[in-house]
Amino acid sequence: MSNKKFIHKILLPKKNKYIYSLLDEGLSTNDLNEGIKVLKSGRITMGQKTEIFENKFKKFLGSKYALMVNSGSSANLLATFASCNPLRKNRFKKNDEALIQTLCWPTSLWPLVQCGLKINFIDVNPLTLNVNAEDLIKKITKKTKVILVVNVLGLSADIKKIRDFCLKKKIILIEDNCESLGAKYNKKFLGTFGDFGTFSFFYSHQITSGEGGMVICNNKEDYEILKSLRSHGWSREKKTAIKYPHLDPRYIFINSGFNLRPTDIQAAIGLNQFTRLKKFIKTRTDNRDKIIKSLKNHKKWTGQFSFVKVPKKVSPSYMVFPIFLNIKFRKKKVKFINFLESKGLETRPIISGSFVNQPSSQLFKLNLKKKKYPGADLVQELGFVIGLHTKMISKNQLKFISDTLLSIDNL
Ligand SMILES: Cc1ncc(COP(=O)(O)O)c(C=O)c1O
Structure with missing residues (x-):
C-alpha cells in the first residue's frame, strides 16, 4: 500500500x-458522578477537591509536595520554568545546555527550548525504550545544567545512578514520569528521584481525569515557585501580605506566571480513579x-x-x-x-x-x-x-x- x-x-x-x-x-459511572457532584455544587474552579487529591498523591508517592495542573504538558512547563526562576538558588540560564532523549513527547522537550536552553539529544536502548544511565552520564559536559529523563511507558533507566550524578554536579533533574505513575525503581516510586517529577492523567494513561497532571518536588522553595507560576504569579500567603502592606492583599503578584490550574471537576475524577x-x-x-x-x-x-x-x-x-x-x-x-x-x-x-x-x-x-x-x-x-x-x-x-x-x- x-x-x-x-x-x-x-x-x-x-x-x-x-x-x-x-x-x-x-471513566466509570462512579468517576463521572464525582465530577458531576462538583459541577452541581456550582464551584468548579480549583479548590478543595484539588487540595485533597494533591495531599493523597504526595502521601502515596512519599514526596513532600504535589501540585495539580491541567495537563502533563503543563507539569513539564512548570518544572522547567521553575528551574530557571530568579527565586531559585540553583537555576539554569539562557544558553546553558540540556540533555534529553530523542524518544520523548513534544512537551517533554519544548519547555526546555522555550526557556532558551541548548538541546543535546541522547539515544535510547531499543530493548528497554529507556536511556542507558552510563551512556547519558558520558554525554554530560560542563555546560549541562539540566537533564530531562522520560520514564518511558511504565519503565525507567537506572534513575538512581543518574540522580546521584546530578546531585554531585548540581545538575537539575526533571523526571518526566507522565507515562509511569506507580512504577518503581529499587522499591522507590518513579517521579521521586528528580528535583521535579511530572505526571499526566490524560485518557489512556495509568489513571485519567480526562485532562490533568501533577508535579511533585521535595523542596519548599521549589513548591512555592511552582504554586505562583501555576496561577498568574500570584501569592495569597499571609506573609506576602505583611511584606507588601501598601498592596491589596488579594492581588499580589510576586513572580511571572501562567494559568495552568485544573478544575475541581478534573480533581474529583482523578481522585476517584487514583483509589484504583x-x-x-x-x-x-x-x-x-x-x-x-x-x-x-x-x-x-x-x-x-x-x-x-x-x-x-x-x-x-x-x-x-x-x-x-x-x-x-x-x-x-x-x-x-x-x-x-x-x-x-x-x-x-x-x-x-x-x-x-x-x-x-x-x-x-x-x-x-x-x-x-x-x-x-x-x-x-x-x-x-x-x-x-x-x-x-x-x-x-x-x-x-x-x-x-x-x-x-x-x-
Ligand atoms: C512522556 C510524556 N510527557 C508528557 C506528556 C503530556 O501529557 P498531557 O497529554 O497530559 O499534556 C505525555 C503525553 O502523553 C507523555 O507521554
Whole structure:
C-alpha cells in the first residue's frame, strides 16, 4: 500500500467501533458522578477537591509536595520554568545546555527550548525504550545544567545512578514520569528521584481525569515557585501580605506566571480513579502477561514479534502494550498497521518516535549536525502499541488479538 493511501485511511474517522481499543471504558459511572457532584455544587474552579487529591498523591508517592495542573504538558512547563526562576538558588540560564532523549513527547522537550536552553539529544536502548544511565552520564559536559529523563511507558533507566550524578554536579533533574505513575525503581516510586517529577492523567494513561497532571518536588522553595507560576504569579500567603502592606492583599503578584490550574471537576475524577491505581497496575500487568503467553502459545507463532525487556530493579506500571516487529517485516509496517486498524485493533506509535525526525525539530534547528540516533530510529521503525485494559482481558479478546497480530505472515 502506498503511503498516500495509508495516510488517507488512518486519518479517516472509523465507521465501526474498535473491537480492541486503546482504553476500555476509561471513566466509570462512579468517576463521572464525582465530577458531576462538583459541577452541581456550582464551584468548579480549583479548590478543595484539588487540595485533597494533591495531599493523597504526595502521601502515596512519599514526596513532600504535589501540585495539580491541567495537563502533563503543563507539569513539564512548570518544572522547567521553575528551574530557571530568579527565586531559585540553583537555576539554569539562557544558553546553558540540556540533555534529553530523542524518544520523548513534544512537551517533554519544548519547555526546555522555550526557556532558551541548548538541546543535546541522547539515544535510547531499543530493548528497554529507556536511556542507558552510563551512556547519558558520558554525554554530560560542563555546560549541562539540566537533564530531562522520560520514564518511558511504565519503565525507567537506572534513575538512581543518574540522580546521584546530578546531585554531585548540581545538575537539575526533571523526571518526566507522565507515562509511569506507580512504577518503581529499587522499591522507590518513579517521579521521586528528580528535583521535579511530572505526571499526566490524560485518557489512556495509568489513571485519567480526562485532562490533568501533577508535579511533585521535595523542596519548599521549589513548591512555592511552582504554586505562583501555576496561577498568574500570584501569592495569597499571609506573609506576602505583611511584606507588601501598601498592596491589596488579594492581588499580589510576586513572580511571572501562567494559568495552568485544573478544575475541581478534573480533581474529583482523578481522585476517584487514583483509589484504583494499584488494581489497575495489577490487572494491566496480568493482561500483558496473558497477551504474550497467548501469542507465544499460538500455533502460528514463529517469533514474529518481540516485547520490551524490563530493566533490572524496575517494577513496571504499564499504560499500553508496546510490540516490536521482527526486523524481517520492516517493509510491511505501514501495511500491517493499516491492517490492524481495519480489523478493529487500535494502535499508536511509540511516543513521537525519534523526535529529531519530526518537522518541528527541523523548524527549530534542533539537530543541525544531523546526528543519528539508531536506537530511537529502530523503535520508530519497528514499534507500535496496543491497549492494555484495566479490566481482565477475556478469552475472546486474547484470541482476537493474537489471531489478528499473527496474520502478519499472510500480508
Ligand atoms: C512522556 C510524556 N510527557 C508528557 C506528556 C503530556 O501529557 P498531557 O497529554 O497530559 O499534556 C505525555 C503525553 O502523553 C507523555 O507521554
